[in-house]
Amino acid sequence: MIAPRTTLALLLFAPLAFFAAFFLAPMAVVALASFTTDEGGLTFAHYARILLDQYHWDVLWVTFRIALATTALCLLIGFPLAWYLVRIVRWRSWRRACVILIVVPLFTSNIVRSFGWMVLLGRTGLVNQGLMGMGLTERPIRFLGTETGILIGMVYILMPFVVLSVGNALAKIDTALEDASADLGVGPARTFWFVTLPLCLPGAVSGAIMVFALAVSAYVTPALLSGGQITVFSMLIFQQYSSVFDFHYGGALSVTLLVLTLVLVTLAGRVGERGRRAA
Amino acid sequence: MPPLLSIDAVSKNFAAHRALVEVDLAVEAGEFIALLGPSGCGKTTLLRCIAGFLTPDAGRIRIEDEDITRAPPYRRPLNTVFQSYALFPHMSVADNVAYGPRRAGVGRREAQARAREALALVGLEEMGTRLPRALSGGQQQRVALARAIVNRPKLLLLDEPLSALDLKLRRRMQIELKHIQEKLGIAFIFVTHDQEEAMAMADRIVVMHAGRIEQTGTPEAIYRAPATRFVAEFVGEPNLIPLEPAGPGRARLALGGAELPAAAGMRFAMARPEDIVLVDGPVPDDLATFPGIVEEVLAIGPLTTLFVRCGVLLLKVARLGMSGAELTPGSTVTIGLRPAALHLIAE
Numbered sequence: 001m002i003a004p005r006t007t008l009a010l011l012l013f014a015p016l017a018f019f020a021a022f023f024l025a026p027m028a029v030v031a032l033a034s035f036t037t038d039e040g041g042l043t044f045a046h047y048a049r050i051l052l053d054q055y056h057w058d059v060l061w062v063t064f065r066i067a068l069a070t071t072a073l074c075l076l077i078g079f080p081l082a083w084y085l086v087r088i089v090r091w092r093s094w095r096r097a098c099v100i101l102i103v104v105p106l107f108t109s110n111i112v113r114s115f116g117w118m119v120l121l122g123r124t125g126l127v128n129q130g131l132m133g134m135g136l137t138e139r140p141i142r143f144l145g146t147e148t149g150i151l152i153g154m155v156y157i158l159m160p161f162v163v164l165s166v167g168n169a170l171a172k173i174d175t176a177l178e179d180a181s182a183d184l185g186v187g188p189a190r191t192f193w194f195v196t197l198p199l200c201l202p203g204a205v206s207g208a209i210m211v212f213a214l215a216v217s218a219y220v221t222p223a224l225l226s227g228g229q230i231t232v233f234s235m236l237i238f239q240q241y242s243s244v245f246d247f248h249y250g251g252a253l254s255v256t257l258l259v260l261t262l263v264l265v266t267l268a269g270r271v272g273e274r275g276r277r278a279a
Numbered sequence: 280m281p282p283l284l285s286i287d288a289v290s291k292n293f294a295a296h297r298a299l300v301e302v303d304l305a306v307e308a309g310e311f312i313a314l315l316g317p318s319g320c321g322k323t324t325l326l327r328c329i330a331g332f333l334t335p336d337a338g339r340i341r342i343e344d345e346d347i348t349r350a351p352p353y354r355r356p357l358n359t360v361f362q363s364y365a366l367f368p369h370m371s372v373a374d375n376v377a378y379g380p381r382r383a384g385v386g387r388r389e390a391q392a393r394a395r396e397a398l399a400l401v402g403l404e405e406m407g408t409r410l411p412r413a414l415s416g417g418q419q420q421r422v423a424l425a426r427a428i429v430n431r432p433k434l435l436l437l438d439e440p441l442s443a444l445d446l447k448l449r450r451r452m453q454i455e456l457k458h459i460q461e462k463l464g465i466a467f468i469f470v471t472h473d474q475e476e477a478m479a480m481a482d483r484i485v486v487m488h489a490g491r492i493e494q495t496g497t498p499e500a501i502y503r504a505p506a507t508r509f510v511a512e513f514v515g516e517p518n519l520i521p522l523e524p525a526g527p528g529r530a531r532l533a534l535g536g537a538e539l540p541a542a543a544g545m546r547f548a549m550a551r552p553e554d555i556v557l558v559d560g561p562v563p564d565d566l567a568t569f570p571g572i573v574e575e576v577l578a579i580g581p582l583t584t585l586f587v588r589c590g591v592l593l594l595k596v597a598r599l600g601m602s603g604a605e606l607t608p609g610s611t612v613t614i615g616l617r618p619a620a621l622h623l624i625a626e
């Protein structure tokens with residue numbers, strides 16, 4: 001069965017056109033703006049303004065610190081959760097219920113969920129009431145306006161990505177491999193380290209990259225939970241585009257964040273690849 | 280000296296299903312045992328109990344003098360070749376084979392040397408740097424074998440290791456496995472549902488059915504003198520001729536009415552298809568003959584099987600080569616068998 005050439009061309013062209021119109025074109029507009037002045041001349045002044053200013057580096061550092069911590073915590077909590085879902089739950093309906101519980105929050109808006117955390121984490125919120133009720137703290141802990149607060153919200157929102165991708169990798173591992181390792185005289189802990197973990201690594205890396213990319217560019221959650229005390233990079237970009245209307249400077253900020261994120265993600269991918277090969 | 284492996288009254292249930300019912304088995308060092316039976320007979324369950332992936336509900340499993348009934352798999356001095364091979368996909372072939380020694384604390388160099396030696400034994404010394412998925416099914420099977428024997432266990436368990444291979448390759452691997460087993464002197468417990476495979480390789484065959492051992496014996500004993508009708512029918516093709524009681528210690532064949540000595544309770548006389556002959560010319564004294572009508576002729580080259588109707592019985596008669604292939608359905612023949620050579624079966 002051979003499709004006529006025109007049909008084939010159309011099939012190839014349609015996704016290409018979609019990709020160009022909705023992805024490449026906006027990117028090009030942003031990138032172009034970042035290298036030009038209002039008069040249309042070529043300039044690197046916007047980048048110089050960013051890279052030579054300590055303030056930007058401070059904000060970048062905070063942004064990446066929060067994103068890295070979010071990624072680490074998501075992996076740390078998401079891995080056991082995925083393990084529980086795939087390996088421990090025997091009852092199918094319960095597993096399905098758990099997966100729905102994990103996925104459904106993704107259908108609601110970030111804003112709603114972040115507001116939820118604002119209520120929970122407030123001075124008289126449920127979290128502080130619970131901690132004080134259990135006698136773990138005497139005075140309410142300040143969560144809002146701290147990196148801890150932002151971290152809690154971000155981990156909550158981005159966790160499903162790790163659970164789903166690690167769970168998927170775990171479910172694909174033939175348990176006969178673990179049997180084989182045990183059969184060769186290797187106990188459960190070392191079997192996990194030498195067999196199960198390396199085989200989950202691609203799933204964990206892809207989950208981590210997703211979480212990291214989303215955490216670096218997150219705006220709503222940090223904005224709502226920071227209470228104006230903490231600035232992350234996406235807030236700077238938002239300011240330029242929505243209040244200052246400086247599309248050139250805003251574009252340069254966007255491209256800076258994008259390039260740095262890509263560099264880090266590529267490095268992480270390399271490390272994951274090497275880890276898998278060495279194991 | 281206790282046997283290498285002794286299994287005493289081992290039972291295992293899965294919910295209401297009785298997978299193993301009081302199984303007893305002793306395996307001597309260097310023996311090649313085939314666990315033979317249809318799917319669901321409990322042979323794989325028994326193997327997994329020996330390997331430690333299942334714990335019996337009752338009974339004891341010992342290796343030499345050590346009770347291993349409840350020992351985890353990683354504390355048992357035996358190794359397994361898995362049906363799916365279970366090669367680690369993220370490791371090279373050599374690393375797969377070196378995995379056991381390496382994790383047991385053997386140095387990298389020594390472990391790699393042992394892996395090379397084991398790979399050479401299965402004829403794959405050139406493949407060490409490849410990944411398992413780059414190998415053919417037969418090669419993967421060899422790697423699984425090399426990985427399982429690299430530590431020179433006294434006992435090797437093989438869970439239908441050849442079932443994924445095509446017929447020709449399977450035949451070759453059967454011979455090769457047997458040679459490797461003899462060379463290393465390792466006792467093999469080989470699970471299979473293929474009776475020819477069991478006959479071709481094993482020193483002793485253990486026929487299982489519905490969670491119990493039906494019969495244990497040499498391939499010849501299993502084939503010539505099956506203990507039950509199930510064994511007779513599962514291993515080879517039997518002609519079962521009903522017996523009628525004919526006074527104490529004697530029975531009468533339902534076919535032709537010849538009398539023969541028989542213990543009480545014997546219900547069938549078994550003749551293998553090659554035990555029945557076509558009579559053409561003078562009849563020897565010890566041969567009982569019957570007229571029959573050919574119903575079907577099945578000539579496959581090395582063997583020709585005739586289906587001959589004798590009253591209510593349909594007998595299978597096997598002849599070497601293409602002799603008898605010229606007979607057409609409907610033709611009348613005289614068949615003969617030696618009543619004294621029949622094997623009697625109670626149930």
